[in-house]
Amino acid sequence: MNDDKKQELITVYVDDREVRVPPGTNMIEAAAKAGIEVPHYCYHPKLSVAGNCRMCMVELGMPEKDRATGKPVLDNEGNQKVMWIPKPAIACATKAMPGIRIKTKSDLARSCQEGVMEFLLVNHPLDCPICDQAGECRLQEFATDYGRGYSRFVEEKNVKPKRTLLGPRVMLDDERCILCSRCVRFCQEIADDDVLGFVDRGSYTTLTCYPGKQLENNYSLNTVDICPVGALTSTDFRFKMRPWFLRETHSICTESSVGVNTVVSSREGKIHRITPRRNDEVNDTWMADSGRELYKQVEAKHRLLKAVVDSFETDNVGGAIREAADLLKGERKIAFVGSGRSSVEEQFLFKKLADQAGARLTALVGRVAEGDGLLISADRNPNVRGALVTGLINELPEAELSDLEDAIDKEEIDTVVAYNEDLSAAGISEQQLAKVTIIYVGTHFNETSARARVVLPASTVFEKNGSFINQQYRLQKFLQAVPGRAEGQDDRRILAGMLAEFGVLVSPEIDDVWAEMSETIETFRDIGFMKIPSTGLLLDPPSHLRDLRYPEGGSLHYEPAKEEASVT
Amino acid sequence: MEDVMNLKKETLQKIDEVIPRYPEKRSAVLPLLHLVQEDQGFVSRDATEWIAEKLGLKPINVWELVRFYPMLRDKPVGKKVVRVCRTLSCALQGSYKTCKTLRDAFDCKLDGNSPDGAVTVEFAECLASCHTAPVVMVDDDLHEHVDEEKAKKIAGEILNGQPKQGGSA
Amino acid sequence: MSAKERRIILKNIDQHGYGNDIDTYLEHGGYEIWKKALQRKPEELREEVKRSGVRGRGGAGFPAGMKWSFLDFKSGKPVYLVCNADESEPGTFKDRQIIYKDPHQLIEGMLISAYAITAKLAFIYIRGEFPDGARILERAIEEARSKNFLGKDILGTGFSCEIHVHRGAGAYICGEETGLIESLEGKRPYPRIKPPYFPAALGLYMCPTIVNNVETLCNVKHIAEMGGEEYAKIGRPGNTGTRIWCVSGHVRKPGYYEFEGGALTLGELIYDICGGLHPGRKLKAVIPGGSSMKILRADERFKGTDREGNNFDFALEDLILDFDGIAVSGSLSGSGGIIVMDDTTDMVDALANVSAFYAHESCGQCTPCREGSLWLKKILHRMSHGQARLEDVDLLKSVADQIPGRTICALGEAAAWPVQSYVAKFRDEFIAKAENQAAGRTNGDGGISDRVQLV
Ligand SMILES: Cc1cc2nc3c(=O)[nH]c(=O)nc-3n(C[C@H](O)[C@H](O)[C@H](O)COP(=O)(O)O)c2cc1C
Ligand code: SF4
Ligand code: SF4
Ligand code: SF4
Ligand code: FES
Ligand code: FES
Numbered sequence A: 001m002n003d004d005k006k007q008e009l010i011t012v013y014v015d016d017r018e019v020r021v022p023p024g025t026n027m028i029e030a031a032a033k034a035g036i037e038v039p040h041y042c043y044h045p046k047l048s049v050a051g052n053c054r055m056c057m058v059e060l061g062m063p064e065k066d067r068a069t070g071k072p073v074l075d076n077e078g079n080q081k082v083m084w085i086p087k088p089a090i091a092c093a094t095k096a097m098p099g100i101r102i103k104t105k106s107d108l109a110r111s112c113q114e115g116v117m118e119f120l121l122v123n124h125p126l127d128c129p130i131c132d133q134a135g136e137c138r139l140q141e142f143a144t145d146y147g148r149g150y151s152r153f154v155e156e157k158n159v160k161p162k163r164t165l166l167g168p169r170v171m172l173d174d175e176r177c178i179l180c181s182r183c184v185r186f187c188q189e190i191a192d193d194d195v196l197g198f199v200d201r202g203s204y205t206t207l208t209c210y211p212g213k214q215l216e217n218n219y220s221l222n223t224v225d226i227c228p229v230g231a232l233t234s235t236d237f238r239f240k241m242r243p244w245f246l247r248e249t250h251s252i253c254t255e256s257s258v259g260v261n262t263v264v265s266s267r268e269g270k271i272h273r274i275t276p277r278r279n280d281e282v283n284d285t286w287m288a289d290s291g292r293e294l295y296k297q298v299e300a301k302h303r304l305l306k307a308v309v310d311s312f313e314t315d316n317v318g319g320a321i322r323e324a325a326d327l328l329k330g331e332r333k334i335a336f337v338g339s340g341r342s343s344v345e346e347q348f349l350f351k352k353l354a355d356q357a358g359a360r361l362t363a364l365v366g367r368v369a370e371g372d373g374l375l376i377s378a379d380r381n382p383n384v385r386g387a388l389v390t391g392l393i394n395e396l397p398e399a400e401l402s403d404l405e406d407a408i409d410k411e412e413i414d415t416v417v418a419y420n421e422d423l424s425a426a427g428i429s430e431q432q433l434a435k436v437t438i439i440y441v442g443t444h445f446n447e448t449s450a451r452a453r454v455v456l457p458a459s460t461v462f463e464k465n466g467s468f469i470n471q472q473y474r475l476q477k478f479l480q481a482v483p484g485r486a487e488g489q490d491d492r493r494i495l496a497g498m499l500a501e502f503g504v505l506v507s508p509e510i511d512d513v514w515a516e517m518s519e520t521i522e523t524f525r526d527i528g529f530m531k532i533p534s535t536g537l538l539l540d541p542p543s544h545l546r547d548l549r550y551p552e553g554g555s556l557h558y559e560p561a562k563e564e565a566s567v568t
Numbered sequence B: 001m002e003d004v005m006n007l008k009k010e011t012l013q014k015i016d017e018v019i020p021r022y023p024e025k026r027s028a029v030l031p032l033l034h035l036v037q038e039d040q041g042f043v044s045r046d047a048t049e050w051i052a053e054k055l056g057l058k059p060i061n062v063w064e065l066v067r068f069y070p071m072l073r074d075k076p077v078g079k080k081v082v083r084v085c086r087t088l089s090c091a092l093q094g095s096y097k098t099c100k101t102l103r104d105a106f107d108c109k110l111d112g113n114s115p116d117g118a119v120t121v122e123f124a125e126c127l128a129s130c131h132t133a134p135v136v137m138v139d140d141d142l143h144e145h146v147d148e149e150k151a152k153k154i155a156g157e158i159l160n161g162q163p164k165q166g167g168s169a
Numbered sequence C: 001m002s003a004k005e006r007r008i009i010l011k012n013i014d015q016h017g018y019g020n021d022i023d024t025y026l027e028h029g030g031y032e033i034w035k036k037a038l039q040r041k042p043e044e045l046r047e048e049v050k051r052s053g054v055r056g057r058g059g060a061g062f063p064a065g066m067k068w069s070f071l072d073f074k075s076g077k078p079v080y081l082v083c084n085a086d087e088s089e090p091g092t093f094k095d096r097q098i099i100y101k102d103p104h105q106l107i108e109g110m111l112i113s114a115y116a117i118t119a120k121l122a123f124i125y126i127r128g129e130f131p132d133g134a135r136i137l138e139r140a141i142e143e144a145r146s147k148n149f150l151g152k153d154i155l156g157t158g159f160s161c162e163i164h165v166h167r168g169a170g171a172y173i174c175g176e177e178t179g180l181i182e183s184l185e186g187k188r189p190y191p192r193i194k195p196p197y198f199p200a201a202l203g204l205y206m207c208p209t210i211v212n213n214v215e216t217l218c219n220v221k222h223i224a225e226m227g228g229e230e231y232a233k234i235g236r237p238g239n240t241g242t243r244i245w246c247v248s249g250h251v252r253k254p255g256y257y258e259f260e261g262g263a264l265t266l267g268e269l270i271y272d273i274c275g276g277l278h279p280g281r282k283l284k285a286v287i288p289g290g291s292s293m294k295i296l297r298a299d300e301r302f303k304g305t306d307r308e309g310n311n312f313d314f315a316l317e318d319l320i321l322d323f324d325g326i327a328v329s330g331s332l333s334g335s336g337g338i339i340v341m342d343d344t345t346d347m348v349d350a351l352a353n354v355s356a357f358y359a360h361e362s363c364g365q366c367t368p369c370r371e372g373s374l375w376l377k378k379i380l381h382r383m384s385h386g387q388a389r390l391e392d393v394d395l396l397k398s399v400a401d402q403i404p405g406r407t408i409c410a411l412g413e414a415a416a417w418p419v420q421s422y423v424a425k426f427r428d429e430f431i432a433k434a435e436n437q438a439a440g441r442t443n444g445d446g447g448i449s450d451r452v453q454l455v
Helices: A002-007 A027-033 A107-122 A138-146 A182-189 A221-226 A294-299 A317-328 A344-357 A384-389 A402-409 A430-434 A447-451 A491-501 A510-520 B009-021 B025-040 B045-054 B059-066 B088-092 B095-106 B148-159 C022-027 C032-037 C042-052 C064-069 C094-101 C103-116 C131-146 C177-184 C214-226 C228-232 C266-273 C323-327 C347-361 C367-387 C391-401 C411-425 C427-438
Strands: A010-014 A017-021 A057-063 A082-084 A101-103 A170-172 A196-199 A206-209 A232-234 A247-252 A261-267 A270-276 A307-309 A312-314 A334-338 A361-364 A415-419 A437-442 A454-457 A466-469 A474-478 B080-085 B119-124 B136-138 B141-143 C079-085 C119-126 C162-167 C209-213 C242-249 C255-260 C283-287 C301-305 C311-315 C337-342
Touching (some): A107 C367, A221 A270, A247 A474, A270 A294, A307 A317, A312 A317, A344 A384, A344 A510, A361 A402, A384 A466, A402 A430, A437 A447, B025 B045, B025 B059, B025 C162, B080 B148, B088 C337, B095 B119, B095 B148, C022 C103, C022 C131, C032 C103, C042 C103, C042 C228, C064 C209, C064 C214, C094 C103, C094 C242, C103 C162, C119 C131, C119 C177, C131 C162, C214 C228, C242 C266, C266 C337, C347 C367, C347 C427, C367 C427, C391 C427
Parallel strands (some): A334 A415, A415 A437, B080 B119, C079 C209, C242 C337
Antiparallel strands (some): A010 A017, A057 A082, A057 A101, A466 A474, C301 C311
16 A cells, blocks of 8 residues: 555556556556556557557546536445446557546457458458468457458458568568558657658558668667568568577677667577567667677677687687686786676676786776667677676776786786687787787687687677676676587686686586675675566666766666766 | 759749748648649659758658648649549539540540640549539639530640630639 | 528628728728727637637537637647638538638638637648639738738737648648648648647647637637627527538539528528429438538438427428537538439449548548548449449448547548448448349449449
């Protein structure tokens, strides 16, 4: 009760089921909360309400009030009378008010749903067997649930353009389009790239791009996600795989510190696509096209699959780990270069290893570029904040490792452990590289791996479990979608193996790593991997971390902290 | 850009007059489309983009309108546009026959141009002069009670290049 | 017989020597009422309009004073007035007469209305097919401006008001008030969902907006002149003032006629005023309010009990001409467009013609109207071109039943009502069509060569 008051919940009724929601809640959402689906096409929780498909029509009842006194009118049993409005209402444009009721299964509601279904199908090709939306198509689903099941339409169907390339990644079949305008609203309201629109009118209305223009913005594939039918399809995913064969794994996009929540769809160890996963605090239901391509790194040609010792590939990863550890023992002047793309757990273990090896210098490679203001932030590392919280670094990283350069030049460093970072890309020159012994742990070949004494193959984000801390200091977890391709071990095992060589026994199991982290790191107190909700956990970092001057500007659900007004 | 368009000076002047009438620039899109079409006979792709730029819109915003309103044309039409009302009151008085007579006279298909491209005959919906049915608009001029005979007369005048003023209203 | 007419709005129209210039208008007392109105408080004028009981003449017949009272003045946003001069409901041609022949009457009515609702900017949305009308109005506005009846600081009162003419481009849906508003905003004229977009609160540019028909706004001038109470004495209660009826179709004297509410019957209008039918023809059907309204069959009887509790049993000819008088028939007087059909009319073809209109004009935004209107058109086109099937009769009804009440705007009703009513009332003809065609008894050319082609 107290809780309700705080959030000011009100009671509404969906098919006589009572449900408490904040006032103004969309009745489609209120119904969903009551466990009842109101069928709908044009409504999308993150777009403006268009009310055009008319699929969500319901019967609407208002609690009766006396016109003069405004007092509730009661029936014999003392309950407030309900005035049922004879005309159906669209649930998507009906807002929750105290005591309102909707019926989603009454004769009138049923008749409306059947009518709309029939109308949507009269000019629809209905060739589901050859449509790559089949299995995920709201029209196909509802046709069985709400349709009349046979056709009374004997006239000729309208003919519209088929297989139009709207842009490099999106294909349109106008005959399948039900004109719900979701894609148009997305382009206007979210992507800020007004290229889609309707031409002609009535039943001949046709979705189109302005001639000569393309739907090519970096968010174009969201239109495919939200198209309720098979009108918009991805040129990449097209016809490759029936969706019902796919296994879905929750993941986090590594494109930037936004930490877009994703679903990775795979089958038999092969990833077929990445799509956004709804998180109302992070990415809503959207993600960038570029992030969807990242799975291709798993099977990239330059993928590191085997350990390498002194230029010889070896199947003996344990041996290679030992070799690596040996290089760190003795009178070595060591630098540890970690990665903002590594998980929190890996950063923690990496830091531990650095301490054990007596590293003189630890660094992270910064990656800052222009943000797009939406879902790609200026910080292109997904997990710089993880490195800060785990203490791997204490300041924001730079793109160029100038301290390391200096140290190498002054011969204060003779050994470098590079974790999934290419030192030459981070500004270390060829001559400098030639002066140091390199141990490289990473997923792909690069200049650094080519010069390393020992190379240890690691896993991509799709091949392991872990967590990142995004720009909001939200701890988010990703799960393993496909088996690791790299020989032998994943990152935590490699790091634990090296630590073991130093006589430090840690379990590489993620829960065990978390048990230690939650004990030793205040920010992580009481947190365990299993306890991280699927939409993440907002952390409360120490103030010296909060006050750093992070590079991110504003994006969808993030506003950078205001700088203190400077004294003039 | 204004050069590309080759608009008449008066047209440009009217365009500049009309835009500030509206609290929001976008409202001027229909007036601009009318002005450009009056000047050039149709709304070309260039014109669509020009208007969009003029009003701070995207070309699709203008294109959506060109392709919604039957009176706007994205392709050149005949110098004379003959629009025959096909709606009920006119049809009851024989407007289908009127239309056929006119089409035959100019040898053009429905909604099409005459072979020399000079005349376009098409159907229009109720022109709000149902009491003088059947009615026909030749460009801006309304012709009333256009039976077969009158249709032939109108066609003759157009063919002889002496457009007659229609009695308006 | 035209003696029965009471011309208030049409008073000067078609009078010999009455031009549409401002000098003529001034000679006839023009803008005097405007000058007087400017001396009164806006809320007083709104009260007069409320008291007058005048109902909107655009189609729905909603009381104008009540509509004005919904205006959200508290929002602090500018208020807009829009004159709906889209006149595109088939069978309607009254606004054209006013615009072409007495434009200053409309402008005066608009100025008074704008002042009453505190609008400083007003638009006349005129259909694209009235190019001369637009020019006439533009000129009239210039004339009025030159006399400072509109523009800045009107006649030194401090009140400023601009009126602009905005031309449509051939779309019936721009007559629907929220479609009109979208069109005026430069967008595709897709009607808005209500709730939440009621124009009186969230209209043009999301500001409080009043959209009224040409004839309604002209009436405001006369209400301001005679006072709401006096105006309310004209006509019958609930049907105050005069109405202009547009008669077309199979009568000898089609035209526009203005009468006090309830002053005559439909029969008197058709037979006395419009000269009856052509020789040898019999009345078959009447559409009483523009082609979207339900059709009435000549031999129908309309029974019921009126407000005073009296039973009535009317023939079509007995229907009283005003909003309520027509409503007892189950149809509506809509825009005042009366279309008369005699016994030569093929009802299947007539309906096919009407349905083609609504399919063509459906904006395509919402599913039932978009798909339903074209489906109906396709069935009817097929039926009138030699391929009617018996099952089409019920199919038409069933498809039409799935539209009204379920769409964004009332074009859904407009598409469905004719089909529902023609099929119900002329069912035999639809069946006969199918049976004759099934029996091969069709005329060549799809069965339309020997009758007036309607589709
Ligand atoms: C499809 C449709 C078309 C309409 N066309 C017109 C029209 O051409 N002229 C008009 O005045 N009202 C038209 N209306 C009615 C308007 O929506 C609105 O009710 C009217 O302009 C209000 O003015 P009034 O209250 O003065 O009648 C139309 C309504 C619909 C649903
Ligand atoms: S869009 Fe849906 S209903 Fe249409 S063909 Fe594809 S799967 Fe079937
Ligand atoms: S393409 Fe898909 S999302 Fe876009 S309007 Fe058509 S059905 Fe809706
Ligand atoms: S009812 Fe028809 S005209 Fe009105 S919004 Fe829907 S589709 Fe458009
Ligand atoms: S979901 Fe489309 S109208 Fe409500
Ligand atoms: S039907 Fe032709 S003008 Fe109205």
